[in-house]
Amino acid sequence: MAPTPSIPKAAFWMALSIASFLGMTVAGRATTAELNVFQVLELRSVIGFFILLPLVMMSGGFQAMRTQRPVAHIARNVIHYTGQAAWLYALTLIPLAVLISIEFTTPIWTAILAVIFLGERLNRPKLAAIALGLIGVVIIVRPGVGSVDPGHLVVLGAAACFGISVVTVK
Structure with missing residues (x-):
């Protein structure tokens, strides 16, 4: 029960x-x-x-x-640790509000990676959420206004690492 x-x-x-x-x-x-x-x-x-x-x-x-899979756990922890290092480094480069906003792409990365590696399906609502999330990131980063700040790319990498970490748990 x-x-x-x-x-x-x-x-x-x-x-x-x-x-x-x-x-x-x-x-x-x-x-x-x-x-x-x-x-x-x-x-x-x-x-x-x-x-x-x-x-x-x-x-x-x-x-x-x-655990029966120590290599998988070590790999996941290395990926997550890399994400944490990138996140902390980005914290020194860009404003906190921008960092948190871009970090919220973690679910987007997770959804995309789950499709690729776990065979999950994307329906219309999920695709719409991913599209809106990516549009939000573009609005925050504003790549057309000037060059993209390296801190934006670093925190995107951190979010991708966190997404990979979530997918590897499954």
Whole structure:
């Protein structure tokens, strides 16, 4: 029997994740002013490890995290880490609002990659959403106004890496 969904619980976790992402964004902006991107990622990894360690230990320890596909997990993590590095680097190059707007292309990349690698089908509503999303990116980036800012390309690469990471989970 499936558990009964809890709207308040879901809302709490969504709010907590948004607050976490906001905190990470503010901390990323502040720390990249003093440290390079790889130092910030290392710091984030160490802090994250110690935050998650009690949860891992309560869930059966590292043995419970064993996998039958370690190469796939390592590849996905390398791709995601590359996306995080690109995202942090873009944070030093372009305004935060532009970065977040372009980062919202992750679902577009995910949908396109799911068609290519997972054989998923695109229906009209999905195609319309992808088209509108791409039009939005073009409006934000405004490639005809001047040269495209390298930060725009870096965050597009980060979003693509995040999309690849999502698809590889499936």
